[in-house]
Amino acid sequence: MSTARIPESGSKQLRFRRPARSVRAAGDVRESHGGRRLATGITIAAALIVLAHLVHAVALAPYFLLPGPGPWAAWIALAVVVGIGVVSRTVSRSLPDWLYVLLLIGLVAPVWLDVSATAGLLQHGVTPTAAAAAGAVLMPVAAVRGTRVPLAVAAAIAAVIAIEALVQVVSAGAYTVAGVAVAASAVFPILLVTFAIDGFRRLVGRELDLSLVQSTVGTARSAVGMRASEELAQLDFDAETLLDDVGSGRIAIPLPPEAAERAGSLAARLRVRLIEGRTDTWLRHAVTESAYLSERVTVDDPTGCAGLLSQGQRDSLLLALWLLVADGPKKSTQPLSVVVRCRENAGDRESESAGFTVSIEVVGVVRRRVDPSTWDAIGSVGVHEVVPGAEGFRIDIACRVDPNLPAGSQSARAAARSRGS
Known part of the structure; x- marks a missing residue:
C-alpha cells in the first residue's frame, strides 16, 4: 500500500x-508505459559500447607482454557473467535478489583480471578494456533493477581503473590522460542512463497519478x-462485530461500560463521517x-x-x-x-x-x-x-x-x- x-x-x-x-499501476514503469522500449534502447546502447571496447582490446592485444593471457581472460570472465545474467533473465522474468548480488560480485573477476594484465603497460598505451566494458554492462541492469546499486558498482570500477592509471603517472606520462579517460568511460554512460531513467519514471509516475485521481471528476x-470508502468499511466491520457479539450473547444487555463506550464511539464516528460527506x-x-x-x-x-x-x-x-x-x-x-x-x-x-x-x-x-x-x-x-x-x-x-x-x-x-x- x-x-x-x-x-x-x-x-x-x-x-x-x-x-x-x-x-502497481503507478510503479510498474519497467515492463509497460514505454519502459520496455526505454530498456531496449539502453540495452542496444550498452551492446555498442561493449563492442567498441572489444575492438579496442583487439587493437591492443599485440602490445601485451607474452606469454601472458593478454586481455582475453578478462573478456571470457565478463562473457560468462553476462551469459548467466541473460539466461536467468530469459528463463525467469524476475531476477532473484541472491543471483543479482552474485552477478554483481562476479564482475570482480573480469575487472581484476584486466587490471592485472594491463598493470605497468600504460606507458605503451595499453589500457583496461574488459573492466570498462563491465561498467557498460550495468546499463541495462539499471533499467531493470534500479539505478543506485549499478551506479555505485560502476563508480567503484571507474575508481579502480583511475587508480591504476594514476599509479603509473611517472612512467606513463601523457598516457595517464588516456587511462583516466577509460576510467570515465566505465561510469559516464551509466550516469547518463541514471538521469534518463529517473526522469522517465518521474514523468510516468506523475501522469499515472493524474490518471488515477481523474476518475473523481465524474x-x-x-x-x-477511496479514503472515505476505507473508513466506512472499517466502521461497518466494527459495527457488525459489535452487533454479532450482542446477538450471539457474548456481550450481555445492558451493555457493560467498555462495550457501551465502544458503541458510542462508533456512533460518533458515523455521524462525523456523514456530516463530512455532505461537503x-x-x-x-x-x-x-x-x-x-x-x-x-x-x-x-x-x-x-x-x-x-x-x-x-x-x-x-x-x-x-x-x-x-x-x-x-x-x-x-x-x-x-x-x-x-x-x-x-x-x-x-x-x-x-x-x-x-x-x-x-x-x-x-x-x-x-x-x-x-x-x-x-x-x-x-x-x-x-x-x-x-x-x-x-x-x-x-x-x-x-x-x-x-x-x-x-x-x-x-x-x-x-x-x-x-
Whole structure:
C-alpha cells in the first residue's frame, strides 16, 4: 500500500492508503508505459559500447607482454557473467535478489583480471578494456533493477581503473590522460542512463497519478472517495462485530461500560463521517488521493461548491492545479503551496443559476514561471483575475453553474460553455 499525507482544514493529519492495484499501476514503469522500449534502447546502447571496447582490446592485444593471457581472460570472465545474467533473465522474468548480488560480485573477476594484465603497460598505451566494458554492462541492469546499486558498482570500477592509471603517472606520462579517460568511460554512460531513467519514471509516475485521481471528476456533488470508502468499511466491520457479539450473547444487555463506550464511539464516528460527506466533494478526493497534490494543495470548501462544477470545468480545474504544483521551482527558499477556497456569491443564492468564486492562492512561485497551459485550463473553468502578492499570486475564478443540472452531464457542460463565453 502507498501512503500520502492528507491536508485537512484542522490540525488533525490523516493518511490515505492507496489500493495495491493503483500502486502497481503507478510503479510498474519497467515492463509497460514505454519502459520496455526505454530498456531496449539502453540495452542496444550498452551492446555498442561493449563492442567498441572489444575492438579496442583487439587493437591492443599485440602490445601485451607474452606469454601472458593478454586481455582475453578478462573478456571470457565478463562473457560468462553476462551469459548467466541473460539466461536467468530469459528463463525467469524476475531476477532473484541472491543471483543479482552474485552477478554483481562476479564482475570482480573480469575487472581484476584486466587490471592485472594491463598493470605497468600504460606507458605503451595499453589500457583496461574488459573492466570498462563491465561498467557498460550495468546499463541495462539499471533499467531493470534500479539505478543506485549499478551506479555505485560502476563508480567503484571507474575508481579502480583511475587508480591504476594514476599509479603509473611517472612512467606513463601523457598516457595517464588516456587511462583516466577509460576510467570515465566505465561510469559516464551509466550516469547518463541514471538521469534518463529517473526522469522517465518521474514523468510516468506523475501522469499515472493524474490518471488515477481523474476518475473523481465524474462523481456526484457529494461523493465518497477511496479514503472515505476505507473508513466506512472499517466502521461497518466494527459495527457488525459489535452487533454479532450482542446477538450471539457474548456481550450481555445492558451493555457493560467498555462495550457501551465502544458503541458510542462508533456512533460518533458515523455521524462525523456523514456530516463530512455532505461537503466532501470530488475536489477534496482528487487532492487527497494524489501523491503529488496532497503534499502541496489544501482545499477549503465548507459548503461543497466545487461539486456544482460540470465535468469539463472539473477537468480543467484539476489540470490547472496539477500544472501549478507538478513542476515547482527546484531551488527556492519559499516552499510551494496552493490553497483552493470555494465561496458562494451572496447575491446569487436566490437566483436560478448558482454562482461562486474559486480562489487559488499560490505561494512559492512567480507568475511568469507558470506554464501557459495553466491559464488555458483556468479559462475553461470561468472568468478569472490574477492578483499579485508579496510571495506569489492569487487567481480569482468566477464560476457560473446551474445547480439543477447533474454534474458531468452533457447539458451541464453545454451550459457551462455558454455562460463562460
